[in-house]
Amino acid sequence: MTTTPESANSQTGNGSGVAPSKKSEHLLSLRGIAKHFGAVQALKHVDLDIPAGKVTALIGDNGAGKSTLIKTISGIWAPTAGDVFWNGEQVKVHTPGDASALGISTVYQDLALCDNLDIVQNMYLGHEETRGITLDEIAMELNTKKVLKDLSVSTVKSVRQLVGSLSGGQRQAVAVARAVMRDTQLVIMDEPTAALGVSQTHQVLELIKNLSDRGIAVIVISHNLTDVFKVADRLAVMHLGTLVSSGDISQYDTTSAVELITTGESKGAPSSLASSH
Amino acid sequence: MSKTSPDSTEATPRFTVGDLFKRLRTGNSGLIPILVGLAALVAYFDIRSHVFLSAANVTNLFIQATVFILLGMAEIWLLLLGEIDLSIGFVAGIGASTAVILVDNKYHWPVLVVLPLALAVTTLIGILHGTLVIRLRLPSFVVTLAGQLGWAGVLIFLIDHQGTGGVVSLHEKVLADLVNGNLTPMWTWIVSVGSVLLAAIFMIRGQAKRRAAGLESTPMAIVALKIGSLVIAALVLVLIFNTDRATFIVLHGMPFAIPIDIFILLAGSFILNKTKAGRYIYAIGGNSEAVRRAGVNVNRYRLLAFALAGLTAGIAGLLYASRLGGISDGIDGGTLVLYAVAAAVIGGTSLFGGRGKMIHAVIGGVIIATIYNGMALIGMSAATQYIATALVLLAAVTIDSVARRGNGTTR
Ligand SMILES: Nc1ncnc2c1ncn2[C@@H]1O[C@H](COP(=O)(O)OP(=O)(O)OP(=O)(O)O)[C@@H](O)[C@H]1O
Numbered sequence: 001m002t003t004t005p006e007s008a009n010s011q012t013g014n015g016s017g018v019a020p021s022k023k024s025e026h027l028l029s030l031r032g033i034a035k036h037f038g039a040v041q042a043l044k045h046v047d048l049d050i051p052a053g054k055v056t057a058l059i060g061d062n063g064a065g066k067s068t069l070i071k072t073i074s075g076i077w078a079p080t081a082g083d084v085f086w087n088g089e090q091v092k093v094h095t096p097g098d099a100s101a102l103g104i105s106t107v108y109q110d111l112a113l114c115d116n117l118d119i120v121q122n123m124y125l126g127h128e129e130t131r132g133i134t135l136d137e138i139a140m141e142l143n144t145k146k147v148l149k150d151l152s153v154s155t156v157k158s159v160r161q162l163v164g165s166l167s168g169g170q171r172q173a174v175a176v177a178r179a180v181m182r183d184t185q186l187v188i189m190d191e192p193t194a195a196l197g198v199s200q201t202h203q204v205l206e207l208i209k210n211l212s213d214r215g216i217a218v219i220v221i222s223h224n225l226t227d228v229f230k231v232a233d234r235l236a237v238m239h240l241g242t243l244v245s246s247g248d249i250s251q252y253d254t255t256s257a258v259e260l261i262t263t264g265e266s267k268g269a270p271s272s273l274a275s276s277h
Numbered sequence: 278m279s280k281t282s283p284d285s286t287e288a289t290p291r292f293t294v295g296d297l298f299k300r301l302r303t304g305n306s307g308l309i310p311i312l313v314g315l316a317a318l319v320a321y322f323d324i325r326s327h328v329f330l331s332a333a334n335v336t337n338l339f340i341q342a343t344v345f346i347l348l349g350m351a352e353i354w355l356l357l358l359g360e361i362d363l364s365i366g367f368v369a370g371i372g373a374s375t376a377v378i379l380v381d382n383k384y385h386w387p388v389l390v391v392l393p394l395a396l397a398v399t400t401l402i403g404i405l406h407g408t409l410v411i412r413l414r415l416p417s418f419v420v421t422l423a424g425q426l427g428w429a430g431v432l433i434f435l436i437d438h439q440g441t442g443g444v445v446s447l448h449e450k451v452l453a454d455l456v457n458g459n460l461t462p463m464w465t466w467i468v469s470v471g472s473v474l475l476a477a478i479f480m481i482r483g484q485a486k487r488r489a490a491g492l493e494s495t496p497m498a499i500v501a502l503k504i505g506s507l508v509i510a511a512l513v514l515v516l517i518f519n520t521d522r523a524t525f526i527v528l529h530g531m532p533f534a535i536p537i538d539i540f541i542l543l544a545g546s547f548i549l550n551k552t553k554a555g556r557y558i559y560a561i562g563g564n565s566e567a568v569r570r571a572g573v574n575v576n577r578y579r580l581l582a583f584a585l586a587g588l589t590a591g592i593a594g595l596l597y598a599s600r601l602g603g604i605s606d607g608i609d610g611g612t613l614v615l616y617a618v619a620a621a622v623i624g625g626t627s628l629f630g631g632r633g634k635m636i637h638a639v640i641g642g643v644i645i646a647t648i649y650n651g652m653a654l655i656g657m658s659a660a661t662q663y664i665a666t667a668l669v670l671l672a673a674v675t676i677d678s679v680a681r682r683g684n685g686t687t688r
């Protein structure tokens with residue numbers, strides 16, 4: 001998982017060759033990340049730094065490549081090119097297991113739930129509690145109830161309900177709860193509030209703030225700029241597969257954000273890392 | 278078994294016809310409708326034939342059901358993943374012929390070596406199917422359709438090579454007794470009382486643990502009802518098995534096939550319900566990409582299911598050879614696989630993956646054996662038997678697909 005001697009020396013790769021400046025300043029750094037699907041170039045050249053304990057909002061138009069980028073960070077697939085650094089050390093995140101071992105957990109846009117399993121089984125999928133070789137259902141059920149209660153998810157009747165029978169918002173709440181349940185250092189959420197009602201959206205935004213208060217970094221994708229400006233410490237804007245701008249949230253306002261989303265440029269807005277170096 | 282809160286329908290002792298339809302639609306109907314169907318079949322055959330419910334015939338029916346049950350369980354490992362094995366009848370046949378040829382005929386290998394060896398062969402066949410499906414990304418029905426022809430060929434080759442005219446008969450005692458031997462009436466009691474007692478302790482303890490942890494548990498009345506029906510079922514079976522069912526000699530006791538079925542049922546259910554492997558097999562059938570994203574090595578568990586299907590098919594093959602008293606090059610693996618899938622689906626396992634239980638093969642297998650046995654008794658033609666089984670299967674698949682629609686709002 002951590003750096004092997006060769007990979008440390010060959011970090012130039014196809015990336016921009018600019019290694020992250022200081023160690024441990026950034027939790028996660030991406031350099032020159034590209035991803036092709038056959039002829040489709042979903043990510044062209046993405047440089048991005050994610051500081052620890054901060055909320056970074058990733059915004060951009062439909063098809064800009066946001067989901068593709070976070071799937072790359074989560075190990076859904078290996079990038080076509082580029083380097084990933086974790087606490088300043090180069091790492092390979094080629095499988096979901098790699099990402100999870102680093103301490104990255106993700107709420108996917110499609111939620112990645114199994115409809116035929118109940119809430120408890122989904123919450124613990126891949127991380128089941130066991131006693132010897134048998135599953136410890138009671139421990140898992142108790143903790144699931146606790147986690148859902150902490151998140152004020154009170155609308156589900158029973159945690160043994162099949163996820164397929166839940167409403168869209170309840171499913172999303174389960175997916176979010178699953179991602180924040182375990183100890184992680186980086187939580188990635190792809191449109192976590194898209195299906196949520198007013199109070200549940202509020203809950204998730206509170207949760208995001210709460211995570212960053214506890215020193216956990218958050219990347220959140222959202223199309224709702226009001227929410228973005230409410231919770232984010234930093235902003236990163238994608239346009240047609242490139243990261244066109246990133247910086248402190250105070251350097252943006254709604255107008256410049258909208259401009260960046262739609263045209264990829266805006267006067268006075270911070271440029272992306274790539275062009276600043 | 279059920280872990281729903283006390284206020285949900287599942288935990289209420291009374292339920293209405295409306296409830297039943299709702300449960301049918303959402304695939305949570307449990308085993309009740311299917312057991313009602315079985316009871317109707319039994320009543321019908323009992324009226325039409327006075328021997329149908331005789332001790333001898335019921336025992337025979339269970340022996341007939343054994344092969345359907347075991348092949349159904351083999352198939353369930355794959356159906357849960359959303360895969361299928363169309364060659365399972367011939368895989369069983371290869372297990373059977375490996376055992377019969379080596380243990381008898383000219384080789385006379387010790388039976389304790391031969392039985393595990395035969396099972397290893399069928400397990401490897403399962404692994405081969407799984408590897409082709411996983412590595413080459415081929416649909417399992419295509420791989421195993423090829424398997425149906427291929428293994429049929431291997432089977433004929435193996436048997437015809439013995440130079441015994443396309444049939445190898447079985448004389449070795451242990452293998453022959455797998456089906457034809459019986460427990461003594463005393464052991465029949467011991468095994469039955471023991472199994473029921475174990476099941477009761479398991480149920481009560483499970484619920485007690487949940488109560489102790491402050492979780493909703495099934496009301497004691499329901500648990501008692503379940504245990505009560507188990508006791509009655511076991512009692513009826515013991516009385517039937519322990520009745521002398523021969524005319525000139527004394528023949529009684531539970532056929533060995535029954536404890537073998539029970540053991541495989543328990544082992545399979547344990548893996549599916551209590552271990553990570555079982556959890557992942559269900560999850561892969563539900564949404565394999567979600568399982569992969571959860572960091573699970575999906576292919577490892579798919580391969581495991583293929584291996585377990587091969588192993589279970591091998592056990593079915595051994596019992597099949599035992600019942601037939603040998604193995605011939607004409608075994609109809611193609612029909613066997615249909616009965617295997619039918620047993621699983623009639624019992625309530627989904628063809629679309631992610632939903633099913635080992636017990637489904639037991640109930641489906643008994644239903645098929647009942648149709649098979651009862652129709653033969655009342656002198657119905659093979660044609661009618663096929664058509665009746667087809668209708669039952671069609672009904673089961675319809676329920677399955679309706680249930681899927683009732684559940685699947687998001688897929
Ligand atoms: N698996 C794939 N195969 C082929 N093309 C893909 C794949 N995944 C994404 N793409 C393409 O990559 C581009 C970026 O898609 P992506 O899902 O990352 O957009 P997004 O920014 O998340 O959009 P949205 O806001 O609509 O979720 C799109 O043009 C899409 O068609």
Ligand SMILES: [Mg+2]
Binds near residue numbers: 066067109190
């Ligand atoms: Mg997206």
